[in-house]
Amino acid sequence: MSALTRWWDSDVAWSWRHSPIAVLATIILVLLLIGAFGAPWVAPHNPFDLATVDLMDALLPPVWETEGTSTYLLGTDSQGRDLFSALLYGTRISLLIGFASVALAMLFGVVLGLIAGYAGGRVDAVIMRVADIQLSFPAILIALLIDGVARAAVPQNLLDVIAFPVLIGAIALAGWPQYARTVRGSTMVEKNREYVQAARVIGVSRYRIMFHHVLPNVLGPVLVLATVHLATAIITEATLSFLGVGVPPTSPSLGTLIRVGNDFLFSGEWWITIFPGVMLVLLVLSVNLLGDWLRDALNPRLN
Template identity: 65%
Template sequence: MPFTDDHERRQPGTTDLAAAAESGGTLARARDRLHRFVDSDVFYSFRKSPITVAAFAVTLLCFVCAFGAPWIAPHDTNDVATLDLMNAELPPVWLEGGDWRYILGTDDQGRDVLSAIMFGMQVSLIVGFASVIFAMVLGVGLGLISGYVGGRLDHFIMRVADVQLSFPSVLVALLLFGFAKTVLPRGMQDDVAILVLIFAIGLSSWVQFARTVRGSTMVEKNKEYVQAARVIGRRPLPIMLQHILPNVMGPVLVIATINLALAIITEATLSFLGVGVPPTQPSLGTLIRFGNNFLFSGQWWMTIFPGTALVALALAVNLLGDWLRDALNPKLR
């Protein structure tokens, strides 16, 4: 009995020591990964490129402003009760008549332009990210099947891709969005407008993913590790997902980064044409469209500042995509 009591008293301490050792091992592994990343060629090329560092800083600032808008925006533009038409069309603070409460001025409804840009950028980034993920999943899946299976299925998928490439992506997205709006009931159109927009943009940009993955898959499927997987009896689907897919993801990440900027611009274009997100959820394109009505009346800030934010975000993401392409391809260094 004394031995049992003593054993029970020592158990909690042993457990605590084991937990502390496991936590220390996890922390050590995390430090090792961090050191390896800091010493890697990718991070070296990143910190040696001032343009890439500046692009990353601008992109990070846009993300913080967009997704932190409910907490850091000066005003809540989604709350109609806070709007005051007496403050409509105020110029930026450095011009005569400006108000320090509205640093970049106000629009025709009295909304703060700076806050509207923050909330609008959030919608643009959500649509851009979701559409790129949808296009990447669809394109990578079709590219794997096309490159691995080959034959008539490969010819069919590639001919569909060729036909789609003959049309501009904005036109394809515009046609898909218009078709969806005619099919859906009028009462549901505003509720699912963002989902339809994501589907339309994603379906118009899957071709690049599919063609790139198809070419890489046709090379990888003839290598020895894939043939060994076939010999041991692995089925085609596990071979594609577990063996080939990890080895073709490098170019896919580069395409996804560049397509993010294109998706944001496509969303802005559709919203500028009036077929994008509903006015109750304004994006950068919607803000530019509304401000364009007052551009020649002297209220230039309503469209210039949202347009500048769109250009800065798209340019920064494109520069990061160019750097990522060079960093992941040793032949371009």
């Protein structure tokens, strides 16, 4: 029996098949992922190739409007770029930043939470007090602070070069305490289990016990948290880009597209900001719905 067949017959797959909301969210998310990461092949235009952009096509409405054209299904922006293509490329950037920041936050938080929960004592107290202090501030403020410090310390001509690493690091450092607290609580329970006591008796090292025995048994809640955190990371990136401290204008994300379109919202060119906003809502909502379903599906008390 293949792994796919075994998964399809599992309780999680059964729960997914019998949850219309989870199925719909999965379909929407898969379509967005295909459109985003397949943008070079799916998008009808390359909105960032200046050789293909015509300023005479600027501010064209969607195809169903009177002045719309089938060449630009969702219209164009103030620079004549195809909005549908820009949405696909912008979604890809938002997803890449979201996935990278979640992976970094999860790595940092899981390691610290594992050490804090297993070591206990002063090590646990120091790590958790740092996490508590950081949790007392909104994540967006932490990200803004880190981004501002990095921009002040780097020469102006290098800002666009480091924009993506700084943004990913800022979002990751704002989100690691949640993983650390979750893993710490699970580790404190697991370290008193019989298999951990047996590993200690036969002389297994502390680090091998933590990373080879305890870690696999505490990853369930982490995966659920990572799914929910992905939506939060995308929103944080969009907020930072909307405020003008996110990705550079030459590689706009959904937040940047919304910020640019906001200047034209009350002048009649509503599509420039409405469509990026709708795309962002669909992306975040589908991820959140999947996260809620996964949390319920992996909770033994609800099964």
